[in-house]
Amino acid sequence: MRNYKNLLVWLKAHALVLNVYKETAGFPKSEQFILISQLRRSATSIPTDVAQGCGKYSQSEFANYLQIALGSSNEVDYLVLLSHDLRYLQDDIYKKLDTQVNDVKAMLISLIMKVRKASS
Numbered sequence: 001m002r003n004y005k006n007l008l009v010w011l012k013a014h015a016l017v018l019n020v021y022k023e024t025a026g027f028p029k030s031e032q033f034i035l036i037s038q039l040r041r042s043a044t045s046i047p048t049d050v051a052q053g054c055g056k057y058s059q060s061e062f063a064n065y066l067q068i069a070l071g072s073s074n075e076v077d078y079l080v081l082l083s084h085d086l087r088y089l090q091d092d093i094y095k096k097l098d099t100q101v102n103d104v105k106a107m108l109i110s111l112i113m114k115v116r117k118a119s120s
Helices: 010-022 028-055 057-083 090-117
Strands: none
Touching: 010 028, 010 057, 010 090, 028 057, 028 090, 057 090
């Protein structure tokens, strides 16, 4: 078992969530129960799954939770793009969120490979 707060990927994912909440606050009210909710939920799932995985005993269980977090990060990636294409996010904000989510994805992939290698 490990402390999730010590993982750089968790810290970056948490920062992404905070930015997603901040930037979606200005979305149209008509998106409150659709796009805003989905984007916030999928973003929140990333650090949540990393934290859950840290509480598991085996490396393979930890890797599975990281894999789920990676799936959520792909969902965030798309929803940020959709938000930009719908003109809810300005170019500079889109680029910032896109960079953040892609950094998290790269870190998750690297950590998944490392954990899976250690468990075999």
